Amino acid sequence: MRSRSQVLLWGAQRASAAVLAVCVLVHLVTIVYATRNGLSAAEILGRTRDSSLWLAFYLAFVAAVAVHAPIGLRALVSEATGWRGRTLDLCILFTGLLLAAWGVRAVWSVFA
């Protein structure tokens, strides 16, 4: 991978970290609100179904995770095992796509 791409990956990880900081906070507040008010699964689904706002929020959350986690994993794997190069980058790309697919599937199941 060219050094410019490596730098842009670093930038993407920092930017996604900023998004994650907000998303995790909102997500935690939502969980605390739901449990403290004794909302049932049906009541939660009643609020998330057909809500474009929740859909957009959790899609942004999933996108940030799918960008942030694989880039960090790439650095950790390479430092811990010495594995570097194209095969690692392809595996990391696959990990990101897998995380995105699982995340979108989960978000869609509470939206549709």
Added chain:
Amino acid sequence: MSVLEVSVWRGGESGCFQCYEVPRLESQTVLDVVSHIQRRIDPTLAYRYACRVGMCGSCAMTVNGRARWTCRTHVAKVANGNRLDIAPLANLPVVRDLVTDMTEFFDKWQRARGCFRGDKTRRDEFARVPPESPQRKAVDEGIECIGCGVCYSACDVVSWNPDYLGPAALNRAWTLVNDVRDTDNRARLAAVAGDAGCHACHTHMNCTERCPKQLTPTGAISGLKKRVLVAALRGELD
């Protein structure tokens, strides 16, 4: 007179610690201890020093597990009771005993384009750099590096990624990036970019914690990260 029990690394990479007893004196430095062993007990002990006053950066060793400049480190400050463990710097190949091969350390300064390149000749006027300018202040914060290798030895990322340029080389690059007379910054930013450059730093701050000159290589690396990212976004890294 009390006695210090000193374990000193002997041999190459596969050596072992050997114990010596050294008289404990007032205001004694770790370098004094090593010199006593070499001059009075075992003249075959290899170690490196020159100025003895914290200027040359040649006497750094690992003392009780931490990289330190030994000529300015008092035994009273670092001894564990009456015990001292003295080993060569980590992250560098051991030549023999307490002497490490610094070649890779200084080669990385070159790889980070740590040489000044200007476009003036001796017939031109002196460059005028206001002492209060932000660039000059940034240079001042990092320029006193003595090249002792303590930061490099203390750096976790160097131990995990041998290609990583390391704090000292990146600190040097940062002083040149802020040198308004230098003309090589585009190439320098490309040289310090990416997985083996400033972006590999995890900001553990071991280098800043251990630097005997109280420099902040972590701050220099942080500045490089931002400057390189801007260059990458502008397409200036290739």
